[in-house]
Amino acid sequence: MKKLGFGLMRLPLKEGFTGAHLASPDIDLELLKEIIDIFLTEGFSYFDTAFPYHQGCSETALRELAVRRRPRESFTVTDKLPCWEIASPDDFSPIFKLQLERCGVDYFDYYFLHSLDAVSCARMEKLGGFEFLQSLKREGKIKHIGFSFHDGAEVLDAILSRHPEVEYVQLQINYLDWENPLVQSRRCYEVCCRHGRPVIVMEPVKGGSLASLPAEAAGILRELNPELTPAGWALRFAASLPNVFMVLSGMNTLAQIKENVKTFDSLEPLSAKELEALKRAAAVVSRHIVIPCTSCHYCTDGCPAHICIPEYFALCNSIYNLSAYQELLERGFGMASECIGCGQCEARCPQHIPIIEHLKKVVDIFES
Numbered sequence: 001m002k003k004l005g006f007g008l009m010r011l012p013l014k015e016g017f018t019g020a021h022l023a024s025p026d027i028d029l030e031l032l033k034e035i036i037d038i039f040l041t042e043g044f045s046y047f048d049t050a051f052p053y054h055q056g057c058s059e060t061a062l063r064e065l066a067v068r069r070r071p072r073e074s075f076t077v078t079d080k081l082p083c084w085e086i087a088s089p090d091d092f093s094p095i096f097k098l099q100l101e102r103c104g105v106d107y108f109d110y111y112f113l114h115s116l117d118a119v120s121c122a123r124m125e126k127l128g129g130f131e132f133l134q135s136l137k138r139e140g141k142i143k144h145i146g147f148s149f150h151d152g153a154e155v156l157d158a159i160l161s162r163h164p165e166v167e168y169v170q171l172q173i174n175y176l177d178w179e180n181p182l183v184q185s186r187r188c189y190e191v192c193c194r195h196g197r198p199v200i201v202m203e204p205v206k207g208g209s210l211a212s213l214p215a216e217a218a219g220i221l222r223e224l225n226p227e228l229t230p231a232g233w234a235l236r237f238a239a240s241l242p243n244v245f246m247v248l249s250g251m252n253t254l255a256q257i258k259e260n261v262k263t264f265d266s267l268e269p270l271s272a273k274e275l276e277a278l279k280r281a282a283a284v285v286s287r288h289i290v291i292p293c294t295s296c297h298y299c300t301d302g303c304p305a306h307i308c309i310p311e312y313f314a315l316c317n318s319i320y321n322l323s324a325y326q327e328l329l330e331r332g333f334g335m336a337s338e339c340i341g342c343g344q345c346e347a348r349c350p351q352h353i354p355i356i357e358h359l360k361k362v363v364d365i366f367e368s
């Protein structure tokens, strides 16, 4: 299988609002169909979706645009059990059935526990999440078991030691987070290597932030390879790692899919000199990122104040654009100052961002 996987978390939206947590009518299905067709025609086959992506509409978009239009065996589907939705063992089956229905399939090639860390893993162990996945595998409803992971290397080591049934681990890996003490990309990758588990890479372009670099960082990379785009560099970094089985990329324009096809069709591992250049570029980028949000939107569902947290953080990470902030308010999102500090968003953030504190910065910048 070719190493590029289609991540269906940030689909193209009709109003050009990539990433906003809006529902099905906002997904540009015509454009997505074109992108998916190029992806499959070029010989790629791995799709990655999940229960919360676009409030369930990522799963249904996959059903309409791939499952209903192509032979099932011509592509693979990864879906994930939303661990945070499980309050009792009785909840497993109905959610899994709903996911099969939404995707229009009768089995998943890969099925993962979504977004494990020490706390959610302990909950899943208590409620029987790992056993549930094994029973699905025995019944032929899933082919491979795995989990996506957001915690430290020691936690990962312990989980893999306790669960030999796990076949794959999905990790956040990109050149910016490689040595990041919070994300621990390198150390987690090395744990997987030691345990002999192949790695699927998520966020190789860090939510898109490595696709458009500060001028100084872009210059370092351009000097070495003027042909390769910043996103191409980031994808090559992830795909060069020998134990990486798949690299996910969210593609929401025709230009992106064409560029990714080119990158993965002529994939060459990075040289020592190129790795050194990425290290220097990473140091520059780190200085520019105020809030390390990847725009995954896990935090926004259920926010009582309807605050579009990642969009506000993106505004803080770029030039402070007051009219963009006002436009978001006009679209019906809550003001950052309306945050009631309930903390449910922080409990869901895989990057462990102190969201409430950062929203105060948003207030200072855009509301004072």
Ligand code: SF4
Residues within 6 Å of the ligand: 302, 303, 304, 305, 306, 307, 309, 338, 339, 340, 341, 342, 343, 344, 345, 346, 355, 356
């Ligand atoms: S802490 Fe604030 S932003 Fe987070 S869910 Fe509660 S109200 Fe929303």
Ligand code: SF4
Residues within 6 Å of the ligand: 292, 293, 294, 295, 296, 297, 298, 299, 300, 309, 310, 348, 349, 350, 351, 352, 353, 355
């Ligand atoms: S704040 Fe955290 S959960 Fe919310 S979009 Fe950013 S990275 Fe994702």
